[in-house]
Structure formats: C-alpha cells, structure tokens
Amino acid sequence: MKAVKDIKDIKMVAVDVDGTFVRSDYTYDVPRFKRILERMDRVGCRFVVASGNQYYQLRDLFPEYYDELAFVAENGAFVKDRTELVFAADMPKETVDAVIDVCREYPEISNVLCGMESAYCQRRTVSQEFFDLTAIYYHRLKWVDDFKQVKDRILKFAPTVPEEKTYEYYDMFCERLGGLVEPTTSGHGSIDLIVPGCHKASGLKRLAERWGIAPEQCAAFGDGGNDIEMLQYCGHSYAMANAPENVKKAAKYVCPSNEEDGVLDVLEKMFAQAHPDNEK
Incomplete structure (x- = not known):
C-alpha cells in the first residue's frame, strides 16, 4: 500500500459501502471516521458515499451528519451534494x-x-x-x-x-x-x-465537474465489479484486500480489508498532516 505524499492533491474521496467501508456486521468506527472527516474538511477534501444501495439507507449510516456529505447512490442513478439533488436517472x-x-x-x-x-x-x-x-x-x-x-x-x-x-x-x-x-x-x-452510462464513475464525474476537481485529485475505494469504473476514473484508487482479482487489477493499490477498517487506515495516514497538532 502506497500513501499519497501531498494531501493537497486529493480533493475528493469516494467509498463504496458493502465490503468496503463497513464491516460485515454493518458497523464502522464512528468516532475515528468523524476525526478523519474533520481533517479532510480542513484541507478542502470532499467525502462521497458511492454505493449501489438506496440513498435513504445510505444516509442512515451517517444519521447526525449526512447533510455534510455527498452521495452517489443506486450505482450512479441518484447523486446528491449535501442537501441538493444533482442528478436522478429517469428510465423510460x-x-x-x-x-x-x-x-x-x-x-x-x-x-x-x-x-x-x-x-x-x-x-x-x-x-x-x-x-x-x-x-x-x-x-x-x-x-x-x-x-x-x-x-x-x-x-x-x-x-x-x-x-x-x-x-x-x-x-x-x-x-x-x-x-x-x-x-x-x-x-x-x-x-x-x-440506465446505460449511468454508473458510479458517472456520478463522481458529475460531482467533480460541479466542484472543479480533476480525476487526478480523486481517490476511490471499492471491492466489487460495480466499483471498477470509479476505480479507473480516480487518480488514486484502492481495492480492498477482500476484493476479487479483476477489481484489484482495476485499482492502483490494495489496502486492508473492510473487516480491518482498511479505508479508515488509509485515510488516517493520507490526512495525518491535517491534524491540528501538526500545524505550526
């Protein structure tokens, strides 16, 4: 696993949920994540929840602060930036x-x-x-x-x-x-x-263009076939250790599994220099 040297290069972090961000019991270390989110905010980096799941289910994972996050839900068919709807597919x-x-x-x-x-x-x-x-x-x-x-x-x-x-x-x-x-x-x-062309990467692209962020400034984490497009889109891509080989091949790096809090491990290292104690 290779860490990003300059966090100023990363302006968006997108994470899949099942098999990636949450453990098998659907939990994650909430206090630890909130600390990381604060560090990301300090350097102007956005956090995006990118999943095939329904928006209403995803936001319930972040009950106190979902309005602070962005969501690419339903595999890119529903995109929301905090409280504003950015895109919703409309199947004929x-x-x-x-x-x-x-x-x-x-x-x-x-x-x-x-x-x-x-x-x-x-x-x-x-x-x-x-x-x-x-x-x-x-x-x-x-x-x-x-x-x-x-x-x-x-x-x-x-x-x-x-x-x-x-x-x-x-x-x-x-x-x-x-x-x-x-x-x-x-x-x-x-x-x-x-809908054809409507996948997680398309949702991330909508947000990136909205925020003026280049793909090279994006990081993504995933474990499934429906994550491949976004892993290929983002300049910094991480497949989970529990991901199949085709997903690992689509990513630049492999990080610890969801059961080992791999996403939080990487983000903690990635944004370590954004900790208040490191400010001069």
Whole structure:
C-alpha cells in the first residue's frame, strides 16, 4: 500500500459501502471516521458515499451528519451534494416494461424496482422473507400488486438471482436487454440493471465537474465489479484486500480489508498532516 505524499492533491474521496467501508456486521468506527472527516474538511477534501444501495439507507449510516456529505447512490442513478439533488436517472417507461417482461420469464428472479421516492416489491412474485431482507438495504420499501402500475421516477432494477447463476443471468440480461439497460454486479446473486452510462464513475464525474476537481485529485475505494469504473476514473484508487482479482487489477493499490477498517487506515495516514497538532 502506497500513501499519497501531498494531501493537497486529493480533493475528493469516494467509498463504496458493502465490503468496503463497513464491516460485515454493518458497523464502522464512528468516532475515528468523524476525526478523519474533520481533517479532510480542513484541507478542502470532499467525502462521497458511492454505493449501489438506496440513498435513504445510505444516509442512515451517517444519521447526525449526512447533510455534510455527498452521495452517489443506486450505482450512479441518484447523486446528491449535501442537501441538493444533482442528478436522478429517469428510465423510460418502454424500458421499464421490457425489463419487467423479461424478468417474468424467469420465476427464480426476485426483483426490486427502485424509484426515486421508494423501492418496490411485487406481491405473489417474492416472499415476505425476501421483502424483509431487502428492507435492510432499502429503508423505503413498499409492496405493490404490479410493477407496471407504479407511479414513480424509476432509477434502476435490482434483481436477485441464485448466487451460482449470477454471471449466467448477467450474460442473459446483456443479450436480451443490451442497449436498453446496462447490467452491473458485485457478485453473490445481486445484479443491477441501470440506465446505460449511468454508473458510479458517472456520478463522481458529475460531482467533480460541479466542484472543479480533476480525476487526478480523486481517490476511490471499492471491492466489487460495480466499483471498477470509479476505480479507473480516480487518480488514486484502492481495492480492498477482500476484493476479487479483476477489481484489484482495476485499482492502483490494495489496502486492508473492510473487516480491518482498511479505508479508515488509509485515510488516517493520507490526512495525518491535517491534524491540528501538526500545524505550526
């Protein structure tokens, strides 16, 4: 692991959440992170939460200070700078219906429709157990009778498939829905179907341009396939030790795993000179 020598070069830090920023029990060292965030603020560096998860779930990880952060949620389909909405995808109705029709052909797909106001599960197609598990990641989640009747701005779909068939279904979506949606996956049976070109890197680019920051001034941390674009976009990129090889190859450096608080370890070193005790 190589540390950045001059923190003045880093103006944005983007972190994935699952498998990256939080431990497996969904905790992180809050006091330690707050100290690091204060140091970042002292040198004018922005912190961005970049995840495939829902914005309402992500902000609940930072209950006292989420309005101080920026979010690239839903794999780039929802971008917020503190209290201001920067971007929200708007999947065309024809595309929404096409995805629904394809997924209905495969009963083992458990689908989630992700809207701007809420996420949705369709009755009679998924179990209450699936709904309850999904609610851990989507803090605004509703039952509906028919996806095609949902009145909301649609950001993406989040189908869950048998884990051992993840890449089989990934290829199927590419073949049957290519051009309409872009599949992305972090593995483990989770696939997101997003608006083409709308990924984490696109969200970071929107924020970077808004703030006048170059890619070379950005650092990113990730562990999954849906992090590859942002790792390639940022000048300083870190794959977690728990990441698969294709993600490590996309990053410049490898840092300790999420269970070892790898992100905080790197950031603590990166912004050590911003500590008040180091000021003359």
